[in-house]
Amino acid sequence: MATKTTDLPPDASQISSDLTAGIASADSIAAQRVQNLQWVHQARAAQLARTAASLKAQFGADDPGVKAAEAATAAAHATAARVAMVHRQLATTDPQVAPKGWALHGRVFDAKLKPVSGFTVFVVDATKTYQQAFGFAYTDDSGYFLLNYAGPDTASKDKSPAAGTATQPQLFIEIANTKALPVFVSTTAFQPIEGAATYQNITLPDGDQAIGEPPPEIRDVAFPPQKKKKKT
Numbered sequence: 001m002a003t004k005t006t007d008l009p010p011d012a013s014q015i016s017s018d019l020t021a022g023i024a025s026a027d028s029i030a031a032q033r034v035q036n037l038q039w040v041h042q043a044r045a046a047q048l049a050r051t052a053a054s055l056k057a058q059f060g061a062d063d064p065g066v067k068a069a070e071a072a073t074a075a076a077h078a079t080a081a082r083v084a085m086v087h088r089q090l091a092t093t094d095p096q097v098a099p100k101g102w103a104l105h106g107r108v109f110d111a112k113l114k115p116v117s118g119f120t121v122f123v124v125d126a127t128k129t130y131q132q133a134f135g136f137a138y139t140d141d142s143g144y145f146l147l148n149y150a151g152p153d154t155a156s157k158d159k160s161p162a163a164g165t166a167t168q169p170q171l172f173i174e175i176a177n178t179k180a181l182p183v184f185v186s187t188t189a190f191q192p193i194e195g196a197a198t199y200q201n202i203t204l205p206d207g208d209q210a211i212g213e214p215p216p217e218i219r220d221v222a223f224p225p226q227k228k229k230k231k232t
Contacts (some may be wrong), residue, residue: 035087045076081113085201088142094197100151102192106199107143108175108184111206115143119183120176120222123147123190125169130215134171136222149192168192174214175202180223181210 052069059066088107097103104123108116122136133152137145171192175184184204192198214223 030090037083041076041080041083045073045080048073048076078113085109085113089199089201092144092199094199095146095148097148097195097197098150099195101149102151102194103146103148103197104173104190104192104200105144105146105148105197106201108139108145108202108204109143110204110208113203115139115141116177116204117141117143118178119145120180120218121145121147122174122176122218122222123171124174124185124215125171128172128174128185128215130217131169131171132217132221136218173200173202175204176214176223177208177210179210180214180219182212182214183208183210185211 048069052066052073055063055066055069061067085107092105095103095105108119108121110116117139119139120136121139123131123134125131134147134149137147139145170189173184173186173190174182176182184202186202190198190200
């Protein structure tokens with residue numbers, strides 16, 4: 001007599017692995033579709049730019065039709081830049097985060113949605129005091145930054161409260177340009193999530209105008225003075 005066998009249910013680790021693989025696959029597909037959309041908008045912007053240039057050569061810069069074509073070109077470029085921003089986000093893998101820690105990562109763009117490099121990202125409290133325990137980061141060529149807080153270390157001087165606790169101060173994102181001058185402070189408090197990473201796209205105001213001096217606590221560690229060249 002034949003014995004009927006049944007498959008045992010997968011254990012929790014297998015389910016977690018399958019779920020992670022499924023999410024990664026879905027993210028990859030979404031990223032590819034957004035990239036395709038980005039290429040479409042870039043091609044459209046390029047075509048509009050050629051049309052605007054041709055009209056300008058025929059009718060001059062003051063012609064209403066030329067101005068309308070240039071406005072349409074600018075709008076198309078802005079749309080392509082926004083789609084590119086989304087694609088970069090979808091293509092970015094979340095960093096590993098400690099169980100009691102948190103991470104803040106993302107990209108910084110100028111007012112024209114171009115990534116900025118070499119800018120300094122850090123967090124301050126409501127009084128704009130630098131929160132040293134959480135560190136700082138410099139943006140790379142793609143505007144990417146990462147603040148990865150491992151959590152309070154009871155064996156060290158780090159007594160920062162865990163994310164989400166009543167004693168944790170409100171945290172605000174501050175950004176300084178390559179001249180060590182603050183150009184952005186978030187108006188809404190950043191809410192860390194314990195054990196998780198948060199991604200943010202940050203667009204700087206137009207003009208790169210300084211909004212004061214950086215907190216003195218961060219100046220020496222993030223903005224070391226430039227060594228003067230010796231005269232020969």
